[in-house]
Amino acid sequence: MRLLDDPHAWVRVTAVRxxxxxxxxxxxxxxxxxxxxxxxxxxxxxxAVMRRMAEPSG
Structure with a gap:
């Protein structure tokens, strides 16, 4: 998971995806x-996470 802490934004974005x-x-x-x-x-x-994100926040 070190790539998620890389100083270069493009590396972090690629790792997240x-x-x-x-x-x-x-x-x-x-x-x-x-x-x-x-x-x-x-x-x-x-x-389950997608469903929670799609629910309107009350």
Whole structure:
């Protein structure tokens, strides 16, 4: 997971989008303002997480 801390933004963005990123790490990245956008396009977002994100916040 060292690539997620790389000083170069393009390396971090590429790492966040990688399809083999562990779900726990991906969920953490979705909660972080700095990595949220990149993590949103990751194809392996758990279905339960996608459903929670789609719910209107009450």
């Amino acid at each position: 990688h399809g083999r990123l562990p779900a726990r790490t991906l969920v953490r990245l979705l909660r972080d303002r700095k990595t949220f956008r990149g993590a949103l396009v990751n194809p392996t977002i758990p279905v």
